[in-house]
Amino acid sequence: MSVRLDKVQATYNGNIESIIATVDLKNGAAITIGGLVDGHREAVIGATPTDVTIDEVLLVASPEIVYDSRKHNIHDFINIKNKPLRGYHYTIGDTVTVTDDMLDGTSVKNQYLIPVNGSSKLKAAADLSDGTRFAAKVLExxxxxxxxxxRYKVVKV
Structure with missing residues (x-):
């Protein structure tokens, strides 16, 4: 549902992508770049990971703007398909907080979150034996x- 960028280097150095996805995505989703969007100078296609051993994972985190608080609240925010959204390149040491509905499984302090082929959710893992390119350690x-x-900290990108 929601994401908080606690300490993300991309917010300071601008390592952010303009992404267009073919499906609705919630903030906190884990996606990859699937190529350039035809007719757009800088936009890239957002895709789910297909090979987590080599795919770079980006974090979806667009500004959560709710135009009519009488009808919607921040929990209703979603990135609409075929509209630009923000994708942040992770850096080792980045710390991020996501609501647990954006995770597959139950996260445990001092264990890990890893990407899964075909999913935009990070999966809880007891260790890093899966050989993924990206991994984050659960802080709390x-x-x-x-x-x-x-709340997690990126340990592999």
């Missing part, structure tokens, strides 16, 4: 906008 369990959430 918290609340984000009142929802259960996980």
């Amino acid at each position: 369990k918290v609340k984000l906008y009142g929802e259960p959430a996980t």
Whole structure:
């Protein structure tokens, strides 16, 4: 549902992509770049990972703008397909908090989150034996906008 960029180097050095996905995506999703978008100078195609051993994983984190708070709240925010969204390139040491609905499985402090082929959610893992290019270590369990959430630190990119 939501994401908080606690300490992300891309917010300071501008390592951000303009991405267009063919499906609706929630903030906190893990995606890869699937190539350039025809007719756009800088936009790239957002895709789910197909080979987590080599694919670079990016974080979806667009500004969560709710235009009418009487009808919607921040939990309703979604990145609409075929519209530009923000994708952040991870750097080792980045810390991010995501609501637990954006994870596959139950995250555990001092264990890991890894990408999964064909999914835009990171998966909870006890160790790093899966050989993925990307991995994050779970720092703590918290609340984000009142929802259960996980704060993690990137350890592999």
